[in-house]
Amino acid sequence: MVTTEELKKVRIPKAKELMRKEDRLAPGHRLCAGCTAGTIARCATLVTDPDNVCIFHATGCLEVATTVYPFTAWRVPWFHNAFENVAATASGAEAAYRVMIRKGKLEKMPDIIAFAGDGGTYDIGLQSLSGALERGHDFVYICYTNGAYMNTGIQRSGGTPMYAATTTSPAGKVIPGKIQWRKDLVAIAAAHKVQYVATASPAAHRDMMTKVRKALDVDGPAFLLIDMPCPRGWRFPEALSVKIAQQAIDSCYFPIYEVYDGKEYVLNPKSKAIANKPERKLPVEEYLKGQGRFRHLFKPEKREDLIARFQEEVDKEWNHLLKLVNL
């Protein structure tokens, strides 16, 4: 049983060492140019032992783009069941591995990663996730959030930010995109009192990889929410994915932090720097204006009111997080 103090000390190999390893997700998959799902999947699996990891996948972009029969981009064991049930599927496999260990057919519990998008997690897969977290299966659930159902053509999800234009929350003449804020998925996961919950970003890749390793080292369930800029759905040039992810951290729209044991909130370097020096906080307008999904906030005329409203929500969440960190 890894203690929380031990967990905090988990480190990953140096970049030089990691770069020598073979990618578990091979090139040649069919993800879009600039898609950070591939970045996330490659980074996450690089901190695993290829001979001791099993990947389970919800239906979604990353799933369909990496496994079009008869091809697969995965060099490690990989299984896909359906859209809303990756947590339950992984639960079953974990139970089976447990029996195998008991019967001497398997040496130790492998690293189990369940990948799902925001649609498969915030919305349709929430029950399955909650059940698996409550039952305490030893696995890591990684939700890569691009804030919409990108795989089916950019429909709004419970993870879509306010005012984002999606195909089911279009920027109309009366309603300016999605009118609700997003669900606080981290709080939901943390409320299950699992040992480790964290947010991460491809803009802080070492931080992200360390978090994956920490999550895997937990003897029980762990949950990661990873920001996943999507050039197609968010409408920005493919080369800017990591920059957009960086702006999400800098503006505090997507701060990076950890929650130990459901109660101890810790900010990670980039977000911590902003907490220490609030003047470093990027106005969210900077984040919004680089993305076509928010174009209607700037053209034909600038909607200062809506941008201010968005900023207000970001500030509210950020201030709440600071409170939690300082508890």
Next chain:
Amino acid sequence: MTKAKVTKGKRVGMTGDEAVANAAAVINPDVVAAYPITPQTIIVEHFSDFVHDGEVDTEFVCVESEHSAMSACVGASATGARVFTASASQGIALMYEILFIAAASRLPIVMAVANRALAGPINIHGELTDQTICRDTGWISMFSESAQEAYDNTFLAFKVAEHPDVSLPAMYGLDGFILTHALEGVYPLDRKFSQDFLPERVMKHPTIPGNPVSSGLLALPDYYMEVKYQQELAMTAARKVIPEAFKEFGEKTGRYYDQVESYQMEDAETALVTMGALSGTTKFVVDRLRKAGEKVGMLKVKTFRPFPADDLAKALKDVDAIGVIDRDLTFGAPGAALYTDIKTSLYDYKDRPQIFGFIAGIGGRDVLVEDYEYIYKQVLKNKGAEKVVPVEWIGLRK
């Protein structure tokens, strides 16, 4: 049971649900993932006792829904584990999506179905519709007439499902309350028998560490059809494997089963055909009618998928007319599940009988001896009709 020469061991009193739980405990599966639902609850409760008393090595995953139950079964079975579950009615409906995936993934999960009517209106009593609606999922599907048969079906289902030529999931039904909750004497089997009858499951491409295989891929129009065709081939293989499994089971236990069981059919001119617990009463009624000099017999369809079309044709070639009694529903169709399947199966046979459909026992409505006798009379009355006689609902309030 065609030949009841069983005497092995002592009869033990148990309900149908208990029988299933006991059989599952003897089999000692690696993983059971299940969610409680009336009238299946005794199965999971009883099995939980075995788990908590250390009588099985099973990991029992007590999930938060039937959708997750079947999803966890899929995940567990994908590792090569032997997996069992049980459900009913709304539970089957909720897991319906994953039933198709289990079959297409060729995972030999076994599920007991405590057959119950589907809402609405909500009802907890016996009806087979929850299982007949699964006919297109790609699962092997069997029914039970008694707690003993439900007990035995647990073994038979694993035997057929895990056969390398089949490798398909299998479900078997036991009528809600009539079998699930009624106490009956059951001849139990033991671990030694189980280990001999069900050797360890062998899986070609398990999702286990160190075996970099991808399963559950996206198949587009260029490959999807072939995958589905392979499922049909597996069903075809099951037609051969099922009688072999029944035979081996009979030789080892003295309890012989057939895909279509014939009762008093030797010189029968008329037959009643049904599935599940209705068969028991049908036999009783057939005996009564026989005593009165009527040349009537009964056929019990035990395996609903794959559908034993040839066996039925063979059994019915000298019969003039049959009454098919369905305890299941489908709306706007030519008739209920068994009726339409039998009609379709026999259409091309020159010697086919005339086929009349009856719907009875819906939502747990009692089907009385006089109802069967009425059905028999209706078959005789309709015999010779030159157009299709509409399916008749039996025991409806007027």
